[in-house]
Amino acid sequence: MRTTDLSELAAFDAVARHCSFRRASEERGVTASAISHAVSNLEARLGIRLLNRTTRSVSLTDAGSQLLAHLSPAFADIGTALDTLNQFRDTPFGRVRMTVPNSIAPFVLGPVIGPLMTQNPNLELEIVATDALVDIVAEGFDAGIRLGESLRDGMTAVRIKPRLSFTVVGSPAYFARRPIPLTPPDLRGHVCIRNMHPSGIAYPWSFGRDGQQIDFEPTGPITLHDHELMIETALSGIALAYVWADRARPYIGSGRLVDCLTDWIEPESPLYLYYPSRKYVSAGLRAVIDILRATPAP
Numbered sequence: 001m002r003t004t005d006l007s008e009l010a011a012f013d014a015v016a017r018h019c020s021f022r023r024a025s026e027e028r029g030v031t032a033s034a035i036s037h038a039v040s041n042l043e044a045r046l047g048i049r050l051l052n053r054t055t056r057s058v059s060l061t062d063a064g065s066q067l068l069a070h071l072s073p074a075f076a077d078i079g080t081a082l083d084t085l086n087q088f089r090d091t092p093f094g095r096v097r098m099t100v101p102n103s104i105a106p107f108v109l110g111p112v113i114g115p116l117m118t119q120n121p122n123l124e125l126e127i128v129a130t131d132a133l134v135d136i137v138a139e140g141f142d143a144g145i146r147l148g149e150s151l152r153d154g155m156t157a158v159r160i161k162p163r164l165s166f167t168v169v170g171s172p173a174y175f176a177r178r179p180i181p182l183t184p185p186d187l188r189g190h191v192c193i194r195n196m197h198p199s200g201i202a203y204p205w206s207f208g209r210d211g212q213q214i215d216f217e218p219t220g221p222i223t224l225h226d227h228e229l230m231i232e233t234a235l236s237g238i239a240l241a242y243v244w245a246d247r248a249r250p251y252i253g254s255g256r257l258v259d260c261l262t263d264w265i266e267p268e269s270p271l272y273l274y275y276p277s278r279k280y281v282s283a284g285l286r287a288v289i290d291i292l293r294a295t296p297a298p
Contacts, residue, residue: 015058
């Protein structure tokens with residue numbers, strides 16, 4: 001076989017895993033047309049169709065499924081073999097691709113990216129920030145960061161340092177018209193933004209003190225899932241927002257927002273970095289895990 005066969009097989013492997021030429025091209029760092037050309041060359045030389053293509057979808061033929069079943073372990077072994085060479089380097093070499101919720105990315109990863117890359121100059125770090133729940137296996141990520149309750153089975157979870165908490169905020173103009181709530185039940189007399197996951201499921205404002213737990217479900221006219229937009233809405237003076245405390249802190253410090261019910265706020269569930277249980281932990285991913293376990297959020 002020609003020396004180019006390995007790159008064509010790698011292109012097919014990427015397309016087959018993502019069921020997308022575009023996503024495969026992003027993973028491989030080449031154009032989608034280059035990926036398509038590589039797969040077409042592979043099919044022509046083998047004399048077998050490996051993929052069913054339409055204008056909207058890509059799926060595996062039976063032959064393609066069988067080839068992928070053999071290729072995936074082989075490429076994993078190649079990756080592991082190459083990563084073992086890191087023992088002969090001063091710092092890890094290679095790429096780590098991660099997903100992290102957009103709402104917490106700045107204050108979870110922001111403090112560590114600089115030190116991580118300074119200590120590991122041969123590391124390539126790719127971070128995709130999204131609040132949607134991501135299938136890291138299907139999307140080709142090495143790892144993700146999530147709260148503990150949203151982890152799937154089959155994942156190895158490593159607890160990392162930051163613990164996050166929410167806070168309730170409103171603008172001075174809002175509180176000039178309404179009294180500051182002193183207990184969670186007081187919120188019934190206020191206009192409160194409803195919090196929603198990207199999936200469309202609303203979640204309550206949770207409070208706790210002295211062993212007492214209270215979940216408040218707003219019924220206001222505004223429903224949002226982006227914390228930055230929640231803060232902007234609170235700044236406008238029309239409603240209270242329930243947002244990550246770290247995201248609101250600069251506005252509270254400047255006096256543009258006022259936080260309340262602070263003695264009812266408890267730390268959220270710990271954050272975890274997670275990856276597939278069967279996945280080999282590369283030296284690069286190990287460096288990311290180590291720094292996240294050691295560095296608390298500011």
